[in-house]
Amino acid sequence: MKKNLSINSLTREELSEYIFDLGEKKYRAKQLWKWLYVNGVKSFDEMSDIGVKLRNKLNSDYLFNRLSIDKHQVSKDGTQKWLFELKDKRKVETVFIPEKDRGTLCISSQVGCTLSCSFCHTGTMPLVRNLSTDEIIGQILSAKDSLLDWDNKNRKITNLVFMGMGEPLYNYTEVTRAIKILLDNEGLCYSRRKITLSTSGVVPMIQKLKYELDVSLAISLHAVTDKVRNELVPINKKWPIKELLSVLEVYPGVNNSRRITFEYVMLEGVNDSISDAKKLVKLLKPLHAKVNLIPFNPWPGSIYKCSSDKTIKDFADEVCYNGGITATVRYARGQDILAACGQLKSNSVRLNKEKVLNINAA
Numbered sequence: 447m448k449k450n451l452s453i454n455s456l457t458r459e460e461l462s463e464y465i466f467d468l469g470e471k472k473y474r475a476k477q478l479w480k481w482l483y484v485n486g487v488k489s490f491d492e493m494s495d496i497g498v499k500l501r502n503k504l505n506s507d508y509l510f511n512r513l514s515i516d517k518h519q520v521s522k523d524g525t526q527k528w529l530f531e532l533k534d535k536r537k538v539e540t541v542f543i544p545e546k547d548r549g550t551l552c553i554s555s556q557v558g559c560t561l562s563c564s565f566c567h568t569g570t571m572p573l574v575r576n577l578s579t580d581e582i583i584g585q586i587l588s589a590k591d592s593l594l595d596w597d598n599k600n601r602k603i604t605n606l607v608f609m610g611m612g613e614p615l616y617n618y619t620e621v622t623r624a625i626k627i628l629l630d631n632e633g634l635c636y637s638r639r640k641i642t643l644s645t646s647g648v649v650p651m652i653q654k655l656k657y658e659l660d661v662s663l664a665i666s667l668h669a670v671t672d673k674v675r676n677e678l679v680p681i682n683k684k685w686p687i688k689e690l691l692s693v694l695e696v697y698p699g700v701n702n703s704r705r706i707t708f709e710y711v712m713l714e715g716v717n718d719s720i721s722d723a724k725k726l727v728k729l730l731k732p733l734h735a736k737v738n739l740i741p742f743n744p745w746p747g748s749i750y751k752c753s754s755d756k757t758i759k760d761f762a763d764e765v766c767y768n769g770g771i772t773a774t775v776r777y778a779r780g781q782d783i784l785a786a787c788g789q790l791k792s793n794s795v796r797l798n799k800e801k802v803l804n805i806n807a808a
């Protein structure tokens with residue numbers, strides 16, 4: 447009955463319940479969890495301290511699967527991108543960005559996206575479906591396999607960001623289940639500070655998130671007036687800037703050392719004036735905020751241009767030096783493999799089209 451379920455779809459509590467129902471000792475669940483998330487084994491049969499009877503039962507009840515890698519690309523700057531194929535042949539992308547002092551894995555939460563942010567290529571795709579818990583966890587496990595990242599004292603993936611394809615708060619149940627698995631301190635053991643959920647501003651779900659999980663938060667702000675944000679991030683028509691910021695004022699655990707990140711894509715002549723920078727400071731002043739300025743990554747058919755380097759620098763200086771809010775410029779990584787912000791999935795769509803053309807031509 448359960449055979450269609452991957453073992454990675456279970457939370458720790460569900461796994462313990464399953465083991466209890468089998469009449470097994472409680473510590474078996476702990477052993478199993480460790481094999482799955484500390485040792486990173488790839489089959490039940492590798493779990494040497496679990497008896498054959500229980501391993502057989504596990505084999506008959508659950509799938510033990512990794513996501514299959516359709517394509518793996520490595521950029522000349524070290525960024526890596528995987529195109530994973532899911533059970534129903536849908537595809538998602540996951541990106542690893544290595545830096546001097548950390549390595550960040552950017553995870554997808556949906557296939558496609560409903561939100562149609564006008565600067566984002568992913569937003570030109572319709573939503574196909576939400577990812578399940580095991581498909582979210584599967585991205586991390588498969589990336590760890592691929593990077594040979596199972597030495598927990600020397601991790602390559604130190605940070606996780608839900609910034610890939612999709613709006614994570616529109617897939618709240620599966621995303622929060624996955625986060626609970628990631629946080630478990632006897633398993634993958636990521637701290638709340640090292641997991642960042644990025645949202646375009648689904649206000650009621652931010653309220654819910656704040657009571658249930660206390661992970662770091664990033665907001666795709668991108669504009670300082672409702673008029674411009676309605677264009678760039680259409681969800682703003684439902685939850686305008688004022689409403690969004692007021693819920694953030696009471697987000698728990700936020701302080702000077704743990705601030706909310708505001709993402710701001712730099713679009714020439716749209717949102718990049720000094721007056722915009724001043725308004726941004728005024729809006730964010732009451733919050734513990736930092737700003738991530740993202741030079742726009744153009745894509746075929748996009749109507750925007752990236753602001754000039756000087757404009758971006760002047761904007762950052764205004765926010766940072768005059769406004770007193772930390773502002774960093776996030777330079778694009780992995781552009782040669784289309785792994786930069788807002789470019790995800792577009793390449794796989796193009797590849798699919800190429801495949802279709804090849805099939806038709808054959």
Ligand code: SF4
Pocket residue numbers: 559560561562563566567568569570610611612613646666788
């Ligand atoms: S920016 Fe995020 S929420 Fe907006 S369309 Fe792109 S993937 Fe969706």
